[in-house]
Amino acid sequence: MKKYVSECLGTMVLVLLGCGSAAIAGGTLGSLGIAFAFGLAIVAMAYSIGRLSGCHVNPAVSLAMLISKKMSVKDFCWYVVAQVIGAFVGAGLLYFIISNTTLSVADAGLGANGYGSLSAVGLNMWGAIVVEIIATFIFVFAILGVTDDDRFERISGVVIGFVLTLIHIVCIPLTGTSVNPARSLAPAVLVGGEALSQVWVFIVAPLVGAALAAYAWKGLKAHN
DSSP states (O other): OHHHHHHHHHHHHHIIIIIHHHHHHHHHHHHHHHHHHHHHHHHHHHHHHHHHHOOOOSHHHHHHHHHTTSSOHHHHHHHHHHHHHHHHHHHHHHHHHHHTSSSOHHHHGGGOOOSGGGSTTOOOHHHHHHHHHHHHHHHHHHHHHHTSOGGGTTTHHHHHHHHHHHHHHHHHHHHOOOSOHHHHHHHHHHHOHHHHHHTTHHHHHHHHHHHHHHHHHHHHHHTO
16 A cells, blocks of 8 residues: 555655646746756655655556566556546646636646647647657656666666656657656646647557557567
8 A cells, every 4th residue: 555655645746846837837947947847856756755666656657567567467557546646636736726826727737738739839649649659668768777777776766857857858848748647637637628638649648658668678678
């Protein structure tokens, strides 16, 4: 149970702080500031709950761990449930905070992802799918690599956090950067409208990218 509670808490923190930076202070922080907010949230949680749950806080990461046989089907299912619950708690807290300011939730957007009119550069649906698959592949591939060697244990959280930051720097103008189905689902449901109609892309594409990364890593290890 500690593992599942940890995943719930970690995902809540990621959504609250990461999406919160985009929704509340995005105009001030810019893409770079938002990217660091997501990356630093992962670093903080990695060293807080990493020893308890591995700090997946992302169904795509958990899927890769399942494919890599680093977790059971039962744990995978409960991890995803915990992550989704945590994402909704984080998005709900963010919704409450914004509702008690002069900001509008409709305008702030809760950090929801999107393409087309919701993309800063007008990226279309197919572009968004490809971007999210590639970005998630890179992110998950890096996680699998850095967590596969005990020599990197002390710095793995920092490495993963910086990889996530790098991905956000590049992808925020394109899709708002998902690479995490739970992080995308909760804000989209609470915001509704076009963000909700598009959220399937940010659920499916990260899962595909994570699966490809897991199989690529398994293939490379098998020939090592």
